[in-house]
Amino acid sequence: MKNFIFQNPTKLVFGKGQIEKLSELIPLDVNLLITYGGGSVTKNGVYDQVKKALKGRSYTEFWGIEPNPRVETLRRAIALGKVKEINYILAVGGGSVLDGTKLIAAGIVSDKDAWEIVLSGVAENQIPFASVMTVPATGSEMNGGAVITREETHEKFSFGGDYPQFSILDPEVTYSLSDHQIACGLADAYTHVLEQYMTTTGQSRIMDRWAEGLLLSIIEIAPKIKESPNDYELMADYMLSATLALNDFIRMGISQDWATHQIGHELTALHGITHGHSLAIVMPGTLRELKVQKHDKLLQYGERIFNITEGTEEVRVNKAIEKTEEFYRSLGLTTRLSEENVGEDTIETIARRFNDRGVAYGENRNVTGDVAREILRKCI
Amino acid sequence: MKNFIFQNPTKLVFGKGQIEKLSELIPLDVNLLITYGGGSVTKNGVYDQVKKALKGRSYTEFWGIEPNPRVETLRRAIALGKVKEINYILAVGGGSVLDGTKLIAAGIVSDKDAWEIVLSGVAENQIPFASVMTVPATGSEMNGGAVITREETHEKFSFGGDYPQFSILDPEVTYSLSDHQIACGLADAYTHVLEQYMTTTGQSRIMDRWAEGLLLSIIEIAPKIKESPNDYELMADYMLSATLALNDFIRMGISQDWATHQIGHELTALHGITHGHSLAIVMPGTLRELKVQKHDKLLQYGERIFNITEGTEEVRVNKAIEKTEEFYRSLGLTTRLSEENVGEDTIETIARRFNDRGVAYGENRNVTGDVAREILRKCI
Known part of the structure; x- marks a missing residue:
């Protein structure tokens, strides 16, 4: 066996009805951004559950992170995050939404262009982020990796960084896949x-x-x-x-x-x-x-x-x-x-x-x- | 499957020669206590490795945590920790040394008697602690549990609390078991x-x-x-x-x-x-x-x-x-x-x-x- 260092700090919150725990999982004093994909969460009830759990709190929303999230889209989210002084992000969706969110979390606190961060292989600094995972596949909900696509050049690369603070996994949300x-x-x-x-x-x-x-x-x-x-x-x-x-x-x-x-x-x-x-x-x-x-x-x-x-x-x-x-x-x-x-x-x-x-x-x-x-x- | 929440933040530092990483793993600004068992670490070279890794740093030592660590012994360590204003503990030894250390970490910041903490089942507050694990057995190096014995009454109970900040596991230290x-x-x-x-x-x-x-x-x-x-x-x-x-x-x-x-x-x-x-x-x-x-x-x-x-x-x-x-x-x-x-x-x-x-x-x-x-x- 090789020498290794292992540390995975993500809190996994697993099971039926766990989305309602969002209010206690996200710190009260943060300036929150919530990121989504194309809108499937409005059809399967997840969006309503999130809204209900966070009732009374203010947050900014960013919609439209596509499958194989594109740096071109994420740059817009980063610009929004900078303007709104976001310091915590919740990704609600599948692995692509979360992967994109990992880049947004890095871009908000960086002067570099987002694609430069991807190409560097490592996000040196990220604001905290978490997820409500709706598509079991990538494992992004409990790791530090993300894969980003640059549409312009048809390139796709990965980078590493922080792990999600927490990820909520409710198997019931998979019924609509x-x-x-x-x-x-x-x-x-x-x-x-x-x-x-x-x-x-x-x-x-x-x-x-x-x-x-x-x-x-x-x-x-x-x-x-x-x-x-x-x-x-x-x-x-x-x-x-x-x-x-x-x-x-x-x-x-x-x-x-x-x-x-x-x-x-x-x-x-x-x-x-x-x-x-x-x-x-x-x-x-x-x-x-x-x-x-x-x-x-x-x-x-x-x-x-x-x-x-x-x-x-x-x-x-x-x-x-x-x-x-x-x-x-x-x-x-x-x-x-x-x-x-x-x-x-x-x-x-x-x-x-x-x-x-x-x-x-x-x-x-x-x-x-x-x-x-x-x-x-x-x-x- | 039942609903569950999983989070294990311990950093596992595994392999040959990893004890030398102690100096970078323990924060520089802490008031450190190092706890040991009966002295086997002086014979198998672990003590020397720890001393070498922490050369130039000051710390307090507490020796003599026995197998099936006794609350009577640990009370003495807690008293010492309070006097010395200890705010970080490194356990060097087997599961008993670490289990005892978990109680010391709780006792230092509590007004309760140590046995009361054990009987309550949960340590509500602990100073940070970590380990160099020398005896693979209890799993204490990566969990929040500890088992403590009260010699007076021949009783043995467990309690739960924080996880080690890190645990160093070097398989070579097991050769002397x-x-x-x-x-x-x-x-x-x-x-x-x-x-x-x-x-x-x-x-x-x-x-x-x-x-x-x-x-x-x-x-x-x-x-x-x-x-x-x-x-x-x-x-x-x-x-x-x-x-x-x-x-x-x-x-x-x-x-x-x-x-x-x-x-x-x-x-x-x-x-x-x-x-x-x-x-x-x-x-x-x-x-x-x-x-x-x-x-x-x-x-x-x-x-x-x-x-x-x-x-x-x-x-x-x-x-x-x-x-x-x-x-x-x-x-x-x-x-x-x-x-x-x-x-x-x-x-x-x-x-x-x-x-x-x-x-x-x-x-x-x-x-x-x-x-x-x-x-x-x-x-x-």
């Missing part, structure tokens, strides 16, 4: 786990078991949720799995990968494919291309997750990859670029972008543009 | 998991899987540690498992038991049996006595932990309990009261104490004195 949102959320959570798990074996027995525990749980609930999307217990497991998949709990002292995410971000930036969906397409290709490097972990994964114990090692490795793609398809997602009309030109664009950046991704920092090209070709 | 300390530490960690797991089934798939992941890991490393107690990777897994077994991570939204701990505390208070050892004796008895209530979870546990899939349900339940006792014995611990010369008189004392308190323990609050008597009779 579409099948596609749920499929992408489950794919996102599953892939987050794989990015931290599908690496060198033998680094930590416990981290392996906990990652496997999340994978097994997600596989178990996915088909049940299709049948019963309003089952509280199922949606509670789904909501908690998304949070625990990316809140540092399963990456203590171990190496990580994230090459699939880097490639997926490009597909989203260039073609607008939903984040979780992009991962469902790329992950099987990553595993195919890197199956020698990931051989031992693929064997362990195959056995512990899919009970694959028969056949040669090569057969078992291939079977584990097939089962992974099958899982993503079982969610109702396509898993091939050709199904999304993405072709060679996009593959070349991504390969060139990676090569131009002069950086390589993945556990062993060997996913260059050329390797990304091979991964994407295995996704056709 | 005795076989018995390691056995008790592993038994303690294993039992902590069971207290949060061996309850009603179907409350949370993820919490079940994570608890099982810890149990499987502990079972896997225990015999290997016996052969190689200076293997860094093994001791790292051991150290992390003890922390994660009791830091709230595996009890989100689920019921818990803790009857075994309540009974074990009595055995320690009355006979001085090491905490982890007392649990190894009581847990199998608890499972035998409550096997109807815990039937479904025992089946799940038997299958997922010990691969028990054959025979009638009764056979499998009994087998799971046997395997549990075998595991504790495999650590090198006795698992029967008779082996420790504890007899009927002690059983009666414990039953009377429980009945006198008028409270019942366990998941269903049905472990009265009379049930505790039956549990203990099944441990003879």
Whole structure:
């Protein structure tokens, strides 16, 4: 195990009816901004619950943070926050609203342009922020990361910073999610786990078991949720799995990968494919291309997750990859670029972008543009 | 899943050589007290590492917090802390030193007697404290609990309060632990998991899987540690498992038991049996006595932990309990009261104490004195 420092101070407030706790969770003496997405919270009752909980308090609202939040939109929120001297933000919505809010929280106390903050990789200073999370997927509700898109150049990058002060997770608010949102959320959570798990074996027995525990749980609930999307217990497991998949709990002292995410971000930036969906397409290709490097972990994964114990090692490795793609398809997602009309030109664009950046991704920092090209070709 | 609020702000600083980070972890402007146990840290090099890390800084030392820390000792530390106007404490030692420190941290800012604070169940106010943890067992390094003994009356009770600001865990400091300390530490960690797991089934798939992941890991490393107690990777897994077994991570939204701990505390208070050892004796008895209530979870546990899939349900339940006792014995611990010369008189004392308190323990609050008597009779 590697040396590590772990600290996750976010207060998780989980369960039915917890939105009413907002009034006691947000300090009384702050100048509050509330951020939202496109308006779905006005339809599913969340907006009304928030308004009721904060009755009698004054706050500013900012609407319209879109999926894959755009720096162009967030700059407007930052300008508003500066004028209004905002010093606390509540994000009400999904991972995109919260990710955007993390950048607003940094931009309000910075002289830099917002995109500069993103490119620097780290927000050095942020005002406090919190969330009412409505879409289980990104894990943003309990981590310090955010992913921002620059529409102008079709670029998508992440940066790190503070953790939310608190996040309210009420599984009941997920009842209004579409099948596609749920499929992408489950794919996102599953892939987050794989990015931290599908690496060198033998680094930590416990981290392996906990990652496997999340994978097994997600596989178990996915088909049940299709049948019963309003089952509280199922949606509670789904909501908690998304949070625990990316809140540092399963990456203590171990190496990580994230090459699939880097490639997926490009597909989203260039073609607008939903984040979780992009991962469902790329992950099987990553595993195919890197199956020698990931051989031992693929064997362990195959056995512990899919009970694959028969056949040669090569057969078992291939079977584990097939089962992974099958899982993503079982969610109702396509898993091939050709199904999304993405072709060679996009593959070349991504390969060139990676090569131009002069950086390589993945556990062993060997996913260059050329390797990304091979991964994407295995996704056709 | 039940509604829950989770927040664990402790910074975990894990790995080789991390003690040198003390100087940056402890604020410069505090009036520092360092607490220790009986002196083992002077032999294993930890004391020298702490002194070196804090070279040039002034602090007060308090030595002699014993295993099962006594309120009588801690009152002296509290008095010293008040005189010296201490406002930050670093505990250097095992769970007992840290548990005692949690009471000192409360006592320094309270007018109440220290035992009153313990009996109240909650420390309302504490000065900040942190730890260099040297004995993986209690999980105190990342939770808000503490267990204190009153020697005068042979009583042992727990209270809750703040979490450590940080805890440094260097697996190398465990190399000097005795076989018995390691056995008790592993038994303690294993039992902590069971207290949060061996309850009603179907409350949370993820919490079940994570608890099982810890149990499987502990079972896997225990015999290997016996052969190689200076293997860094093994001791790292051991150290992390003890922390994660009791830091709230595996009890989100689920019921818990803790009857075994309540009974074990009595055995320690009355006979001085090491905490982890007392649990190894009581847990199998608890499972035998409550096997109807815990039937479904025992089946799940038997299958997922010990691969028990054959025979009638009764056979499998009994087998799971046997395997549990075998595991504790495999650590090198006795698992029967008779082996420790504890007899009927002690059983009666414990039953009377429980009945006198008028409270019942366990998941269903049905472990009265009379049930505790039956549990203990099944441990003879």
